[in-house]
Amino acid sequence: MERPNIPAGTHPIEQGHYLLPTKEVLRLMKSISKIVNNRLPGMIVYGKPRLGKTSAVKFAMENLSLMVGAPLPILIANTNWYKVPSEEKFYYDLLQDFRFPFPSKRKPAEMRRQIVNLMLEKAEKSKMRRIVLVMDEAHRLTEFHFNWLMDIYNELDREKISMTVISIGQEELLSRRTFFLEQKKSQIIGRFMTHEHHFMGLRSLDDIRFVLKCYDVPETSSYPKDSDWSYTKYFFPIGYEEGNRLEQEAAHLYQLFVEIRKEHGVSTDFEIPMEYFAFTVETALKMYGAHGDSCRWLTVSQWRECIKLTGYIESEVYMALVHKGAN
Incomplete structure (x- = not known):
């Protein structure tokens, strides 16, 4: 039995870069595939800190094409915290996370158009006219953010492209949804927060x-x-x-x-x-x-x-x- 000659420090265990299909990951994959297969616009995934939500969603996304039976474009973005949110910062951060080749600072409408065009191109190449957007740290999303996401959603919808938004965050996501319910923001809840998945630890x-x-x-x-x-x-x-x-x-x-x-x-x-x-x-x-x-x-x-x-x-x-x- 000859053990592989791997330089010390390069094994996935030593680097901490590996993903395992745990029971909770498989349960999440089932929830996400149900949302995507039914062409639903959004779902929130919430749980306590350190449960591995982001890694679990990443694993699910890497295997999503197998679950739906066809290649599916997936974009992942982090929700950055700002004392004063703005369209310009939000769109710029999205373009940065999407590794857009020229994320030059422009007017918000121009940056939104860049995002929509990028999504259109990816969705049309997949031949499914679908795209999935994963928003990490989504408990930081405000009403402004969801309205800006809605603008993107509506522009894609006019081009007959379906977008599904998976929002991952801590348990504050539920409080945010309760707030929107009290404020009668049904357009936000209906598109992005109707479905939920409570992510749990061991x-x-x-x-x-x-x-x-x-x-x-x-x-x-x-x-x-x-x-x-x-x-x-x-x-x-x-x-x-x-x-x-x-x-x-x-x-x-x-x-x-x-x-x-x-x-x-x-x-x-x-x-x-x-x-x-x-x-x-x-x-x-x-x-x-x-x-x-x-x-x-x-x-x-x-x-x-x-x-x-x-x-x-x-x-x-x-x-x-x-x-x-x-x-």
């Missing part, structure tokens, strides 16, 4: 087991790509050869999270943000695997140390204090 032993298995099998994690060297096998080749798998550690990890939460007085519902869970696994593989201490396999005390190093418990305590202060 809430059960089964959720944890499912994620850990993704690290074990080359179908969901392999490097070099298309090899049989899963992430687990690469970092613990001897333990893997002896039959050890991260999936088998699920019960230990679940119990450790329960115990650590109890030790620090965290009484909120059990929900582990994917980002902290991924940090835990990455830390274990890097510290104790082939590029670290070269252990044959992981112990419970090592797992506990990895959880503590992620800063998960500090985050939970802080979030509990913020929630308590808000009430």
Whole structure:
């Protein structure tokens, strides 16, 4: 068994650049495909910070064409915060995120036209006359922003192009929708906020087991790509050869999270943000695997140390204090 010769620091685990099809990701993909297949104009995806919403949507977008059965143009933009929002800043930021070759500052109407033309070109090339726009950090979107998006939507609609807007953000997105309901802004809700997806973290032993298995099998994690060297096998080749798998550690990890939460007085519902869970696994593989201490396999005390190093418990305590202060 000859282990691949990969320079230290270049593995996806070491760089933190990888995506896994977790149960929650698959549930989100199903929601998004339903919205897109039915040619619906929009959906909000909301959840607590650090749950991995953006990464999950990115994974879903990369596989969306397979789900709908045809290539589909997708544009992703970040919602930047400004003390005073303006059309010029909003359109300029969109063009920057779309990597428009000449995002020169012009009048807002001209920049909107550039955006519409870019979307028209991409939608027409796909032959589906469809386009998907993903707005990240969408809890920052104001009524002004949604009205500017509506202008783009209407211009595309006149050209018989359908645009679907997926808005990803924190739970404030729901408050924003409630505000629009109270203000009778039905045109905004109807186009962009009628449908919703509550994105959640890991809430059960089964959720944890499912994620850990993704690290074990080359179908969901392999490097070099298309090899049989899963992430687990690469970092613990001897333990893997002896039959050890991260999936088998699920019960230990679940119990450790329960115990650590109890030790620090965290009484909120059990929900582990994917980002902290991924940090835990990455830390274990890097510290104790082939590029670290070269252990044959992981112990419970090592797992506990990895959880503590992620800063998960500090985050939970802080979030509990913020929630308590808000009430």
